[in-house]
Amino acid sequence: MTTTSDPGRWTVATAPGAVPVAGHALQLRKGPLAFLAGLPAHGDLVQVRIGPSRGFVVCHPDLVHQVLLNDRVFDKGGFFWDKVRLGVGNGLATCPYRDHRRQRRLLQPAFSRNRLRGYAPAMTEQINTLTGRWRDGEVIDVIAQMNTLTSHTTSRTLFIADCVAPAAAAVVEALPDFLHGIYRQMMMPALLNRLPTPANRRFDRARTRLRTSVTDAVHAYRQDGDQHEDLLSVLLAARDQDGSPLTDSEIYDQVISLLIGGTETTATTLAWALHLLATHPHIQQRLHAETSTLLGHRPATWDDLPRLELTGHVITETLRLYPAGWLFTRITSTDTELAGQPLPAGTTLICSPYLIQRRADTFPDPERFDPDRWRAGHAPHPPRQASIPFGAGARKCIGDTFAMTLAPLALATIIARWRVEPATDAPVRPSVTATLQPESLRLRLHQRTRT
Ligand code: HEM
Incomplete structure (x- = not known):
């Protein structure tokens, strides 16, 4: 596990146990709930890898709110919503920010x-x-x-x-x-x-x-x-x-x-x-x-x-x-930062009520x-x-x-x-x-x- 601390408040880390190529995919597949529930022990924002894709699990309620309240920057998207959108079209639940208010x-x-x-x-x-x-x-x-x-x-x-x-x-x-x-x-x-x-x-x-x-x-x-x-x-x-x-x-x-x-x-x-x-x-x-x-x-x-x-x-x-x-994702529409961690446009953030509500x-x-x-x-x-x-x-x-x-x-x-x-x-x-x-x-x- 690598950890960096924001001088203000937050800790940013990489989840332990990644294996070459698959990253954390096996842990997520075998026991996603136990894996998620264990992440807050490592940091407030924890990086995970699923094959070639990287994302950050947002583990602190205040950070989750920063993400969810700024839907222009943290837009609906990421692997979860992108796949759902393919199957069900561009309705209210799946549409991106540009279509949402209307x-x-x-x-x-x-x-x-x-x-x-x-x-x-x-x-x-x-x-x-x-x-x-x-x-x-x-x-x-x-x-x-x-x-x-x-x-x-x-x-x-x-x-x-x-x-x-x-x-x-x-x-x-x-x-x-x-x-x-x-x-x-x-x-x-x-x-x-x-x-x-x-x-x-x-x-x-x-x-x-x-x-x-x-x-x-x-x-x-x-x-x-x-x-x-x-x-x-x-x-x-x-x-x-x-x-x-x-x-x-x-x-x-x-x-x-x-x-x-x-x-x-x-x-x-x-x-x-x-x-x-x-x-x-x-x-x-x-x-x-x-x-x-x-x-x-x-x-x-x-x-x-x-x-x-x-x-x-x-x-x-x-x-x-x-x-x-129990889990939904966001994608950054522009370069930004969260918890002091720079996030380039296109970064996936993972929010999990299951994790947040069992702290x-x-x-x-x-x-x-x-x-x-x-x-x-x-x-x-x-x-x-x-x-x-x-x-x-x-x-x-x-x-x-x-x-x-x-x-x-x-x-x-x-x-x-x-x-x-x-x-x-x-x-x-x-x-x-x-x-x-x-x-x-x-x-x-x-x-x-x-x-
Ligand atoms: C216990 C029942 C329910 C739970 C736990 C639940 C949970 C959620 C969550 C967590 C979101 C936000 C997802 C995100 O931010 O990515 C959401 C959005 C949504 N839900 Fe529910 N939901 C429930 C019932 C319903 C019902 C009854 C309806 C419609 C009749 C509904 C329609 C929607 C729609 C359309 C959205 C998208 C809203 C938007 O993006 O503006 N949900 N729901």
Whole structure:
């Protein structure tokens, strides 16, 4: 390890253990989370090498904020986003700085408080439908169930009218193969992505189906001319400063951005929350008490949210321990410096909420699941910049309040009616893909009796 200290404050180092040619690629492949979590011990900014590519992992929350708040210099890009952009186009989540402000301004109205209040009944309805099929004593595949919930909810809030119901259904069907394909594209060399393998063909079919469904929905709305309370209507009504609407291709890119950003992330968060409750029965009991008092057995609604205090803290703590967006990259658009380290234009920076949110100096006993850290008045209260599950700055997740509406509504409704317990003794390990998912998670449901 080489270390240089900035006379002011920061330490810059190279991560130990690089081997010739591969650099740190093997460590990252074998155990990326353990590798990342160990880096703050070496410096605030730590250089890593993946084959011929070099990048810096940003290990201190203050430095992460310097990067995320300056999106002109630290632009969206680097190996992670470049590969995603190839697969999904130039929507809000992937576009570079030069396109971002315009796209964000056009999409932001879809996430206003009023709009969210409008989406909440569809969320409650989807949660009710899914959990209504569960039976006492049943073992559920939690990841599959939560993915079903979030993909149905997102597609329903995108396409609410009856005339686009077929498009909504097709989107739900095509989404799993599409999301899986994007992850494969990110991880594989570009040449292999173009070969006609069964996996690549599945991805192409899913992509074609999504494009056709979104195009059909756009045409259906243009024909019926009505305004609907959904995301697609906001995209169709969006106007540039010169009054021009989004093109069909731009609408498609935005729909894909929202589907990718919104489904697996929220599903994963809910799955981890249920796992944490199943393995921490005393906290589950407290949540039973909260939901019994507030809900009885009815589903949670928008108006319940402010009072579902512990539910909210459970979600926040879950996002600290298992942030679905566990890693993202930036690329310097110009020569600059960070922590006293000169960074030429084109340098990749790696930010990881997983790493930042498990630092013992900001979160005492960081591995412990402790929702009470987030209680008002709890000392020490985590500093704001120490938790970044939704990122920060201009590129902060546009769906953060959407997720923080759907996740507590779903968790409270489930816990009001069910007690969950692990179905096996097998440890539940994180599986590192585009999101941080449990490798496999099966829970047994016990119906709670009405009191
Ligand atoms: C628990 C759930 C979620 C998590 C953990 C999450 C996480 C994130 C993170 C970390 C970023 C910033 C990435 C970066 O800076 O490079 C982001 C951006 C984004 N997210 Fe989410 N997200 C969640 C839910 C959602 C939902 C529900 C939607 C849409 C319905 C969504 C849509 C987006 C979009 C479009 C962006 C790009 C924003 C921009 O660049 O202006 N996300 N998300």
